[in-house]
Amino acid sequence: MMHLLPKTNIDFLKYRKVYYTLFAVLLIGGIVSFCTKGFNMGIDFTGGTMVQVKFNGAVEMGQVRDALSATGANSELQSFGDNSYAISEKSTADEVGVVQARIEKALNTLNVPYTVLQTNSVGPAVGESMTERALWAILLSLVFIIIYVAFRFSNILWGVSGVVALFHDLFAMAVAFSLTQREIDLVVVAAFLTVAGFSINDTIVIFDRMRENIRLHPKMSFRELINLSINETLSRTIITTLTVLFALVVLYFFGGEVINSFAFAMLIGCISGVYSTIALTTPLVYTWSRGQLNDGSTPVKSAAKPAAKKISAEVKREEAAAEGYAPAKPKKTVTKIKRTRRTKKN
Numbered sequence: 001m002m003h004l005l006p007k008t009n010i011d012f013l014k015y016r017k018v019y020y021t022l023f024a025v026l027l028i029g030g031i032v033s034f035c036t037k038g039f040n041m042g043i044d045f046t047g048g049t050m051v052q053v054k055f056n057g058a059v060e061m062g063q064v065r066d067a068l069s070a071t072g073a074n075s076e077l078q079s080f081g082d083n084s085y086a087i088s089e090k091s092t093a094d095e096v097g098v099v100q101a102r103i104e105k106a107l108n109t110l111n112v113p114y115t116v117l118q119t120n121s122v123g124p125a126v127g128e129s130m131t132e133r134a135l136w137a138i139l140l141s142l143v144f145i146i147i148y149v150a151f152r153f154s155n156i157l158w159g160v161s162g163v164v165a166l167f168h169d170l171f172a173m174a175v176a177f178s179l180t181q182r183e184i185d186l187v188v189v190a191a192f193l194t195v196a197g198f199s200i201n202d203t204i205v206i207f208d209r210m211r212e213n214i215r216l217h218p219k220m221s222f223r224e225l226i227n228l229s230i231n232e233t234l235s236r237t238i239i240t241t242l243t244v245l246f247a248l249v250v251l252y253f254f255g256g257e258v259i260n261s262f263a264f265a266m267l268i269g270c271i272s273g274v275y276s277t278i279a280l281t282t283p284l285v286y287t288w289s290r291g292q293l294n295d296g297s298t299p300v301k302s303a304a305k306p307a308a309k310k311i312s313a314e315v316k317r318e319e320a321a322a323e324g325y326a327p328a329k330p331k332k333t334v335t336k337i338k339r340t341r342r343t344k345k346n
Helices: 012-036 061-069 093-108 124-153 156-180 186-216 222-254 260-290 305-322 329-345
Strands: 048-055 075-081 084-090 114-122
Touching (some): 012 260, 156 260
16 A cells, blocks of 8 residues: 555644634634625526527637626626537526627627527526525535444444534635635535535545554553544545645646636635544544543443453452362352261261
């Protein structure tokens, strides 16, 4: 197995209060940003008009964007290849004709023949329905993740802590979109759900190693066991994350306008996911399982220890009886029976 880093022995739980403080700062800052700046929702959620056109000749996306900007309207442009473009603009159902006329007027300035392939309008009712479905998709994914982790590791606290980390990742992505005012559409929602699956994968890897180390090191304290598990999987986590980040960086800078927001969301989510897995998931498991003030000196008890102690005590009693120091209880009973029989014969 490839190891990017040498064997580490970092006490990650030592700074758990710092992690909790940073999480609280993110929550407060995010709420302030949501209340002051809000979100730039796409026409998938707010409603609007989409006009798809195809030029008969070669036209650069930059030329089309400059022509649309000259109208003063805030239009979104997507390229489908073969000189086909989709132009979207927020509007009401009554403004569809006005928006289409303004777009066609802007395209006429390019002096390149084109054909309007289709014009679609998304009403406010459809936008509200899409918003509701997107929220339900995110919430249900979190619920099923709790059930899955709790069932797999037989501990609901582990599942809840994993979902808290997922909430941290999704919240960090939402804050990034609020601060940058990037448009949120269904593609971005897909990025949110993808990050949720990617982040919980790292968490499950660490949980698996924790469960394995509980069996391998029954006398190790819970704090040492968690730190050992994180250190053992640290190299794997970094290698996996860097592999994904390299691909996302290429998509972000060279993938085009269509998937730029998707790549941006994935970049924020992947970086946040690695941080939350180490800084939130395992510290929360430790805090909720042992108490925040626990210094880790209490060992993880093994289920086989009470039975082992009982067997050990019986063995010692029999050995002592054999050496003549203290007769075993069963032998006393047998001796009394023999004496009684002798008396009857006499």
